[in-house]
Amino acid sequence: MTIDLHGSIGASSAESRDWNSLAWDKIGQQVRRLQMRIAKAIRENRHGKARALQWLLTHSHWAKFLAVKRVAENKGHRTPGVDKKVWRTDRQKLQAVNQLTRRGYHPQPLRRIYIKKKNGKLRPLSIPTMLDRAQQALHMLALAPVAETRADRNSYGFREGRCCADAIGQCFNALAKSYAPVWVWEGDIKSCLDPYSYYTLAAEGWSKSCGWLSKTRMRKPFCLPRLTWTTESSPRFTRCMIVWRDTPRMRMACGIAT
Numbered sequence: 001m002t003i004d005l006h007g008s009i010g011a012s013s014a015e016s017r018d019w020n021s022l023a024w025d026k027i028g029q030q031v032r033r034l035q036m037r038i039a040k041a042i043r044e045n046r047h048g049k050a051r052a053l054q055w056l057l058t059h060s061h062w063a064k065f066l067a068v069k070r071v072a073e074n075k076g077h078r079t080p081g082v083d084k085k086v087w088r089t090d091r092q093k094l095q096a097v098n099q100l101t102r103r104g105y106h107p108q109p110l111r112r113i114y115i116k117k118k119n120g121k122l123r124p125l126s127i128p129t130m131l132d133r134a135q136q137a138l139h140m141l142a143l144a145p146v147a148e149t150r151a152d153r154n155s156y157g158f159r160e161g162r163c164c165a166d167a168i169g170q171c172f173n174a175l176a177k178s179y180a181p182v183w184v185w186e187g188d189i190k191s192c193l194d195p196y197s198y199y200t201l202a203a204e205g206w207s208k209s210c211g212w213l214s215k216t217r218m219r220k221p222f223c224l225p226r227l228t229w230t231t232e233s234s235p236r237f238t239r240c241m242i243v244w245r246d247t248p249r250m251r252m253a254c255g256i257a258t
Helices: 024-043 047-058 061-073 090-099 130-150 164-175
Strands: 111-116 122-127 205-210 213-219 225-231 242-244 253-255
Touching: 024 047, 024 061, 024 130, 047 130, 061 090, 061 130, 090 130
Parallel strands: none
Antiparallel strands: 111 122, 205 213, 213 225, 242 253
């Protein structure tokens, strides 16, 4: 198999059926090279060039192969979405690479399952299809250089190439000094993502309704309640496309289409 500098891949029909025979080292190097160029453009504030490189990355065969490989070989690769499809064979994986196009792509609904927690409650989990997961992984390759370049140097949560041991080491370096702080406070918001945090208290609700809409006062943190239209089944979907979360964050909002 040969890979040229333009991202085209040529192989015989026999070689194309073997997924493991692909030159993964060279494919990873080419994707890494584009990611480094994106990060360099972001550091130099050349956002136009960064967008052009991101377009090139998301349309290259290298990144598509890596996206399918990540989805088809990760921990949840046996869990299907609503289409009940999983990529097990080499032929299915190679066909999935050709399906990663923006033209004509429409995401599928999520499959909702519930996982039992230690306290007996159920945690909802939404599972996308394999193709949607591959699209997410493909575009994450283009967004990761921007996020890593602009992220805080001492941020370790959900960072690629970082783990809890790195955070512990940084804490040791900061607290082992003679002038280090004596107290360390840890804060957590209980049930921050529960559904009831999306709508207001009962005293702030309105009983007036119009068809499938109801008039409700949505609370913006630290501000007066705001009158808006919401669906009777779920206040998350609003006519004005904005739902203010009842959290201590002043500017936290979630735009959800009706």
